[in-house]
Amino acid sequence: MTQAPAPALLARGPWDAAQVRVVWRPEPFEPAAPTVQAADAAIRALRDRGSPSHDGVAARLVGFSATGAGLELELQPLRWALRLVEGDASQSISALCVTRDSEGRWLAGRRAAWLSTWAGRWALGAGGAVDEGESPFDTLTRELQEEWSVTPNRVVGEALVRLPHQAVMFVGQAWLPEGATVVPDDEHDEHAWWPADIDAWPPEADEPLRRMARLLA
Template sequence: MAPSPGIIARGPWVPSAVEARWLDDHYEPPAAATAAADAAITALAERGSPSHDGLGARFVSHREVDGRLVIEMQPARWGLRLVDGDASQSMAALCVTRAHDGRWLAGRRAAWLSTWAGRWALGAGGAVDVGESPAETLTRELMEEWQLTADRVQVDALVRLPHQMIMVVGQAWLPEGADEQLVMDSEHDAYAWWPASVDDWPPEADEPLRRMAALLASAGPA
């Protein structure tokens, strides 16, 4: 029986307090998961998506020790995250991005993307690379997707999603004026700065985004 979705661990932690421990052994998925991943990758190619298969991170375990979050991971096939209903505990990171005055960076994901295509999302996010700490993924994705460097970053939670993906959620605060220097990448086709108060967000902000923002807004600094 698959573990229930929800918050696995809640911080906040400064990035240096998040420790990644990598196993040498690669994850060997069941044959059915391999076949489903093959089919998902083929479907992406048929609709013209440049997404490619490779290796990513898979969550194995975690523990909290003396105010630190220790995450144990292993290399696993990237395409497993695309399997409907069971991502095999593939790991991703979400860097929710805030302007200096508290506004939230929102981007609409391009139609070619493998996940959440056409939907609005907060900040930047993506797969954890092999050998990488999920805390490093936050700042890497922020630079790759928006060409932004944060003034301050914290890791807020380790979360299990309903389809068995494990996500590290963090927040990045930008220095004053950085919101005007943003450069949007090809993974988005629109962006906006939503108001600091979630109550003032536009209609395209769906309920899961509002819940996440409310949870993050209630977190104190690391």
């Protein structure tokens, strides 16, 4: 089996919220006709298998600049379903909030079978598409609250990563206060706290997850 290429690291933090500046273009992204058709087919396929996923507006990375002062992102609106196009997600940008407890353990959740991406697979923390007009830094805490009903006491922007299928991910890391309790939403059918030591993770922790954790650790 051919292994998928590793993600490309575009920029490396750490950044706090004030160091991530976002400029939004008013005009939405206009994909080519074949890409529109592929997005139409992808969203139909989701609905045919009973997924409640809805099409809408998300964000696309137009450009970025990383300096000692922080990270500047230029974004524009795009159709949400474009992120589903196989091999070309049109630079749609999502945020991943890798989450750790006060003991350094890693929050992991198995994604429900109805989801549009990573269905049935384990993932770290919380994540999702950046909403129109939103900063990806704010997406981190929004997704963590929506998926796990918990608020961190510290959040750091860690990296900007381009995935092999031309999607972009803004990766952050959040730490929960001592005694915090997570409550999973319906996007997860199982969850666990994996050990602080990545080498002690269970077999369901695949290599991309271990690679991501080592980048952050």
